Amino acid sequence: MIDKSNQQSFQRLRLNLRQLEVFVATARGGSTRAAADRIARSQSAASTSLADLEAALGVELFDRIGRRLLLNESGRALLPKAQALIDQAADVQALFTDEYAAPLRVAASFTIGEYLLPSLVAQWTQLHPKSQIQLRIGNTSEVVAAVAGLDVDVGFIEGAQTHSDLVTRPWLADEMVIVAAPTHPLAGRLATAGQLADATWVLREHGSGTRQIADEWLLKHLGQVRVGFELGSTEAIKRVVAASDGLGCLSRHAVTQSVADGHLVELQTRLPKATRKLAIVLHREKRLGHATRDFLAHCSGVKQ
Template identity: 75%
Template sequence: MIDKTNQWTPPRLRLNLRHLEVFVATARGGSTRAAADRIARSQSAASTALADLEGSLGVELFDRIGRRLQLNENGRALLPRAQALVEQAAELQALFSEEHAAPLRVAASFTIGEYLLPELISEWTLRHPQSQVQLRIGNTSEVIEAVAGFDVDVGFIEGPQTHPGLAVRPWLDDELIVVAAPGHPLAGSTATLRQLAEVTWVMREHGSGTRLVTDAWLIRNLAHVRVGFELGSTEAIKRVVAAGGGLGCLSRHAVAQSIDDGRLVELRTRLPRAVRTLAIALHTEKRLGRATTDFLQHCRDAAPKPGRSR
């Protein structure tokens, strides 16, 4: 005779993945209409699923502000765990159907996203043809926001900014250099600190990682920094500098091709070297899937080392 008194009985689950999927999509989109668009369901079905989830948990997950739904304390506590469960379910599904694998979502600041990651992503997709990568490029502040809001799986940043919910890990070193047009009056000589304080500079916009590091470097060493242009694109800065609009301070990675082509020259100066660390930003409460972990390892192994250009 079998004694059943000590057998474990699993708890009755009141949640389902569909409800959690709607919750995560609503948290990202700010409304059940936006959630319905993200997951290809009707708005009424999304609203019902969200109401069922809140009823099952016995708490409200959003503050209703007009037509907007904003996560409250309960929702913020649930979001990382719900997203992890939804992503794990997608991974399980992908075990048997490669075409359903969720794309890897990456955000990167401009220097990294435009000059370092494209080649790394191309190499990755050649080795993993079923693995899709979605790359979003913005300034460092925007990348941090995307990682903190669970909009992306991983972020690559170039500034010293951080966020209490993020873990920032060093990735590789980068050097900032001063560039000028070949015909600039200071080209071909070693510029003094006084000369650098008197010229016009072409800078990235505030919020950019490059701008944060550049400001700290130049202000610490020059009596005055005359900013003539503030631009939101590294390519725009290179064009203005090449046209003689002023000096630029950019990543060596970003200007290597332009220097090789002769459109820009590296200016010799009496400034100390400016080496910064590019970093990987991850949410502390996000579980990394296998694809993310493998991709990060690929980026660490294949990224250009100091003194090696791509």
């Protein structure tokens, strides 16, 4: 249903951008002939547009001195606002002169947003320099909420989602690993289930996809998990683990560099591997734009 007050506002709007364009060009050039040359229109069309604008506003915008048109008080008041409107209209039009210029809004859970997407986004922007990607990072439940609320165009998650308005697509494979400080008593040894059950753990917060899979895997095989710290950042977990006797359970994607640098070690255990599929999450009713579809194809086609 159309709001009648808004409808009346639209009906009262009697000026248009083309008239403002002629006005600004005339103000810069000093005549409708100069304005016509600036905006590639005929002088008669420019004169008509300027006359229509003055009639719509009910004031004259120029003092006519011979063949010269000089801005009067009303014209000087209008000029900055008219220029701003034209600039904004040009920005809007520019969004669609390049099919990748419109901002692409992406949400990602921490592991994906911090360790997987940055290189993919960098490669994408190298291929499409005008592209703008707005990346929001949160835990899986926050990403799901953003996609469901249409606050973002696409989400990348590492946990299961059950929201009725969303659909998921399998994306990349991931594996959970147990890490410790290089000085930890279990480093370099084959850790038993009993030793792991007695250890202190540093885990992600509830609502995190990493925490969900860690709980399922560890509780199934250890029977108990003694949680010493719950942290909302993978980087914080790695720092605490590296400086303490706590164990971490994180994505292999998140710890590969830290293990290679010697800040952490991966513990060897007899536990079966814990693998999962990272996923792309989309709103069921949202029509994907061309840039979104191509970005998803780019993310799916680049090997990690």
